[in-house]
Amino acid sequence: MGTPLGDFIRAKRDSIQPGSLGLPDHGRRRSPGLRRSDLAARAGVSVEYLTRIEQGRDRNPSVPIMNALADALSLDPSERDHPRYLAKISGGECSAHTRPAPARRDVRPAVLETLRLLEPGVAMVTNRLGDVLARTSGFEAVTSGTGLLDSDVPNLTRYVFTDPRAREYFADWADVADEQAFDLWLGPSVENSEWLTTELALAAGADFARRLNRHVVPRRGVLRLNHPAGLEVRLLRETLELSSDAQQLVVFLPADEQTAQAVEQLRGRLRSRPHGHLRAIS
Template sequence: MMDGELGAFLRSRREALRPADVGLPSGPRRRTPGLRRAELATLAQVSVEYLTRLEQGRDTRPSPEILAALADALLLDDADRDHLHQLATVGHSRHLCPHERTSVARAVRPTVRAVLDGLRDTPAYVVNQLSDVLAWNDAFERLGRPLGLLDGSPPNLLWFTFADERARDHFPQWAELADQQVAELHRLRRGDPVADAFAQRLARTVGAPFTDRWRRRPVAAPRTGVRGLRHPQAGPLRLAYETLELADAAHQRIVVHLPADAASASALDGLLGRRPGQLRAVAG
């Protein structure tokens, strides 16, 4: 549940901020991580009592001015600032409409499926905010099935990354991938109890690798980049990925994979049964 999440998020960022980052001495007797509550209150020009109420979830409706002051004092980046304001908005909306909840959509529009099919030579799939893989094209079937990515019902990329031992073998930068997926789940929670229940099940299943990341409350995840992959049939691959948000589809995204170098393009051609030169590298 999102109850108390605003305070927990503020506390996580306070504890992650080093005193030296804001010009304060660390001191030999500092027993808590990050800034002390009184130090943050001074920097943000709010009372310690009010900051305590915020962090303990007894006040969930700070003014925009106070949010801005706290964000400045905590040196929040753009993603954290946006998330902080979203949490405050959710808290205010819940006060007005306490029964309102978001939902997890698993139906994919026919037009979106047609787009996937139109990307004939390009592995692509549709994923929701829980990382359920809802639809995919034949190219992704050939890429992902040998990895085990499509074994679940429905397949779930986050569950595979943390709970399937094959994930660490297939993804050389596994830790980075895990960080990104947790951040995306956290960013898209939006007060949905289904998302929290999913996170709790995953935490019970895999423990610290997930819970340590979840407690940090990350929210910044890149929507594009290059990812390494050890494929059991195609060998080592470097794949560029693009994440495309779908309009009016409850946080569904299309993720498209393209070869990032000539060797990966050639290997994908072979894996997908295409003639050589069908795919071209798009990134260095």
């Protein structure tokens, strides 16, 4: 049985064309990408050892080996942390027999106060599983009418993969889907990730499983939204990691003047409703 680390290395190897690394093309092969022998030679390890890692028979490679593999795969800085994390969880630190537990959903008062100070901006508190734990009225404004906040406990991952409206709302739906799938690996524990993926499996289908196992490290560029009100919104994202809570405070900033005007228009629509204040999930 393979491991997340083995899956990641194999997926990256399959995605690399030998010519991009100055290696000869060996002609047609059953598998695309870089040969295992070529990667092993670049990393300075034996083919047998690389095979053991990819197949999950070696679950605890050393830090120097991980750095050598990262160099051999030409991973950029944003990608290098991910295989180290996968090596940690592949090493058996999280028992497969541990009963899955829901992710923490309470938000500390100090974090809620910080969010309140961001009003009427667009911001939310979430965790790596996609639970929207608290949000400003500005966040409600830009998501109004999309269905994202319809649930008592909104979950962005579930929305992206199971609600057809998400494909219209997110102009770059495929990129957002990759982001949400990737973030499950960075959840507070493997058990929590498995808990949510099991919940999603039947509803989300094969596309979700494929994206989860590709281990594509997202670029997180400008978030482009097609609001149901007929407005185009382009947002930049600034994320503050709340490490002790396994949560994130995400602030969304207009990427251009047109978006700033659109957000203000959506806020005006929200102000006409009975509510429009900070919401937190208990």
